[in-house]
Amino acid sequence: MAIDEETSKRFLREMLRIREFEDEIKTRFQEGEIPGFVHLDYGHEGTHVGMSQAMRDDDWLAVGGARLVGQYVAKGVPLGEIMAELYGKSGGSNKGYGGQMHVSDVGRKLYGHAATIGSGQNPAVGLAFAEEMKGTDNVAVTTIGDGGTSRGSFHTALVFASYWDLPVVFVIENNQWAISTPSSALSPDNLSDYGIPHKIPNESIDGSNVETVYETVSEAIERARNGEGPSVIESRVARLGPHFEGDKQTYRDETEFEEERELKDPLKNYRKQLLDDGVVTEQDIDEMIEAIRAEVQEAIEFARESPEPEPETAYENVYRTPLYGQGE
Amino acid sequence: MTREITYIEAIAEALGEELERDDDVVLFGEDVEEFGGNFGETAGLHEKYGGDRVRNTPLSEIGIAGMALGAAVGGIRPVAELQFADFAATAGDEVFNQIPKQPYVSGGRLSAPLTIFAPSGAGIGAGAQHSQSVHSWIGNVPGWVVVTATTPYDAKGLLKSSIRDDNPVFFLPHKMLSEMKGEVPEEEYTLPLGESVVEQEGEDVTVVATQVMFHRAKEAAADLDLDVELINPRTFAPLDTDTIAESVEKTGHLVVVDETVERYGTQGYIANEIVENNFFSLDGPPKTIGVKDVPIPVSPALEQEVLPSVKRIRAGIKSVF
Numbered sequence: 001m002a003i004d005e006e007t008s009k010r011f012l013r014e015m016l017r018i019r020e021f022e023d024e025i026k027t028r029f030q031e032g033e034i035p036g037f038v039h040l041d042y043g044h045e046g047t048h049v050g051m052s053q054a055m056r057d058d059d060w061l062a063v064g065g066a067r068l069v070g071q072y073v074a075k076g077v078p079l080g081e082i083m084a085e086l087y088g089k090s091g092g093s094n095k096g097y098g099g100q101m102h103v104s105d106v107g108r109k110l111y112g113h114a115a116t117i118g119s120g121q122n123p124a125v126g127l128a129f130a131e132e133m134k135g136t137d138n139v140a141v142t143t144i145g146d147g148g149t150s151r152g153s154f155h156t157a158l159v160f161a162s163y164w165d166l167p168v169v170f171v172i173e174n175n176q177w178a179i180s181t182p183s184s185a186l187s188p189d190n191l192s193d194y195g196i197p198h199k200i201p202n203e204s205i206d207g208s209n210v211e212t213v214y215e216t217v218s219e220a221i222e223r224a225r226n227g228e229g230p231s232v233i234e235s236r237v238a239r240l241g242p243h244f245e246g247d248k249q250t251y252r253d254e255t256e257f258e259e260e261r262e263l264k265d266p267l268k269n270y271r272k273q274l275l276d277d278g279v280v281t282e283q284d285i286d287e288m289i290e291a292i293r294a295e296v297q298e299a300i301e302f303a304r305e306s307p308e309p310e311p312e313t314a315y316e317n318v319y320r321t322p323l324y325g326q327g328e
Numbered sequence: 329m330t331r332e333i334t335y336i337e338a339i340a341e342a343l344g345e346e347l348e349r350d351d352d353v354v355l356f357g358e359d360v361e362e363f364g365g366n367f368g369e370t371a372g373l374h375e376k377y378g379g380d381r382v383r384n385t386p387l388s389e390i391g392i393a394g395m396a397l398g399a400a401v402g403g404i405r406p407v408a409e410l411q412f413a414d415f416a417a418t419a420g421d422e423v424f425n426q427i428p429k430q431p432y433v434s435g436g437r438l439s440a441p442l443t444i445f446a447p448s449g450a451g452i453g454a455g456a457q458h459s460q461s462v463h464s465w466i467g468n469v470p471g472w473v474v475v476t477a478t479t480p481y482d483a484k485g486l487l488k489s490s491i492r493d494d495n496p497v498f499f500l501p502h503k504m505l506s507e508m509k510g511e512v513p514e515e516e517y518t519l520p521l522g523e524s525v526v527e528q529e530g531e532d533v534t535v536v537a538t539q540v541m542f543h544r545a546k547e548a549a550a551d552l553d554l555d556v557e558l559i560n561p562r563t564f565a566p567l568d569t570d571t572i573a574e575s576v577e578k579t580g581h582l583v584v585v586d587e588t589v590e591r592y593g594t595q596g597y598i599a600n601e602i603v604e605n606n607f608f609s610l611d612g613p614p615k616t617i618g619v620k621d622v623p624i625p626v627s628p629a630l631e632q633e634v635l636p637s638v639k640r641i642r643a644g645i646k647s648v649f
């Protein structure tokens with residue numbers, strides 16, 4: 001699959017958007033502006049962008065795993081709405097009810113993350129089922145981390161997807177760590193092997209290469225659209241940051257970590273590739289970054305200026321009322 | 329026009345009519361196709377509506393409940409069947425963390441108009457993992473509409489409304505009532521969710537009960553020299569306390585009988601609502617009666633021991649005077 005220059009530039013820009021946005025989130029979190037905890041995507045930018053660029057706007061993304069924000073960005077949620085949600089403000093995508101882990105946007109076909117890791121995959125199968133019942137050729141892509149694949153719910157989702165041959169693409173973002181537990185201790189050679197007993201097409205790829213991810217996920221989506229059922233893809237990446245901001249990572253070997261940062265940074269590598277190939281110049285990149293920084297600053301301002309939710313709105317949205325037949 | 333049909337027939341009619349009425353309604357669960365469901369509730373539906381709309385699933389409640397959530401968010405109206413209400417626990421994360429919370433955490437952006445159909449209750453000697461009444465578990469998590477059915481009339485009207493409601497609804501028929509007959513209109517009807525009904529008027533004491541306990545309470549009341557007002561809450565969450573409060577205002581006495589365990593059961597919640605908000609309507613402390621705080625045993629002799637009996641309910645009603 002040849003990737004044209006426009007597409008390459010878009011890949012680079014989207015990866016830069018995630019990186020710049022998350023750098024800012026990190027600072028805002030350190031400054032105490034963002035409540036709760038944040039999980040950032042360093043090292044996952046290529047897999048998030050490659051995957052989402054392979055999708056159509058009408059395809060569902062059911063976010064799983066623990067690297068979230070980059071996926072919301074890649075699915076096209078405006079940065080301001082994400083940032084305000086992280087701030088818990090009323091201008092957030094979910095009006096402050098969801099926070100970092102639960103950004104959802106039905107209009108953009110983004111299904112909010114299940115904060116209990118591994119519980120997003122069965123809903124993804126259900127979303128694919130709904131699309132099939134409605135007669136569309138839309139698919140559902142769902143992500144999970146290496147850690148999440150140990151849960152029964154993940155395996156059940158494979159059973160259900162293959163039982164009904166549903167258009168679902170399972171992307172396992174194996175960043176080698178579930179907090180401090182290494183995925184190397186899990187038995188399969190590749191986590192995509194979990195597709196084998198279900199006879200689901202499966203593949204393990206270098207997820208730090210955005211083009212590889214784009215190509216592999218595109219093929220899986222193509223199969224799903226053509227009625228050829230689910231796929232399982234292991235996208236191998238390196239977690240180039242802590243599990244969550246504040247994690248001291250005492251369990252990690254420092255030399256290896258430094259090496260990974262040197263070799264497995266998807267953004268750094270892609271940037272170099274495009275410069276080497278003459279697709280972009282340093283100046284092009286500077287211009288991209290400048291525009292993105294302006295967008296990020298706007299997002300921060302939007303979040304800061306967005307009002308706190310009115311406390312009494314805490315009681316809204318529990319039920320859609322009136323209940324059926326009430327008050328008739 | 330009404331006729332007498334069984335509770336299970338009423339349920340099968342409700343499912344059939346809703347599948348007929350709305351193409352978005354889809355029914356799935358274990359053994360819902362030719363087998364027709366454990367209690368016969370889906371008999372004939374697969375034949376009539378086909379394999380797209382009425383589907384067997386593999387044996388996994390996680391899959392059934394989790395898929396129902398996605399399917400509902402994706403714009404269809406699944407009725408997802410669990411063979412026994414106890415199995416809500418085998419889909420614990422879906423039932424407690426995902427389904428009732430996704431609409432809320434999305435700030436109202438997502439809706440999940442699904443129905444979980446799950447036969448509950450004790451009495452058939454099915455043992456500790458097939459006999460529980462789970463409406464206190466489920467009602468404990470805001471976001472679920474929890475509906476029970478006490479008569480064939482309720483079963484049909486409330487199930488149809490549950491399927492049409494835009495919230496996730498946990499619909500709990502009682503397996504001991506399957507063969508019970510009752511009057512059900514020939515004509516199409518639905519019953520409102522979230523509204524309690526006064527099933528029998530009385531002046532002396534308000535008795536709140538559903539499912540099998542309702543029928544036992546009615547029997548107990550018939551033998552008493554008291555004018556008992558019987559209330560069927562129909563929906564446990566959100567609970568219509570106004571109807572109960574109004575009744576207590578009139579009678580001054582409250583007895584709540586339910587098949588959840590007494591410890592942290594629904595009885596205590598209902599009584600508390602009245603004590604806290606309508607204390608001065610009461611002429612004495614309310615009485616709560618539930619399943620004794622043990623798992624449900626198999627032996628019929630033991631099982632009946634731990635369930636509220638007509639005798640215990642009668643004594644309970646007398647005790648508030």
Ligand SMILES: Cc1ncc(C[n+]2csc(CCOP(=O)(O)OP(=O)(O)O)c2C)c(N)n1
Pocket residue numbers: 065066067115116117118144145146147148149175176177178179239243
């Ligand atoms: C069901 C469940 N168990 C445990 C946790 C706590 N937890 C949050 S993230 C995480 C590790 C996840 O690792 P992985 O799935 O590999 O994703 P990654 O963080 O590597 O992206 C754990 C244990 C959780 N959120 N949900």
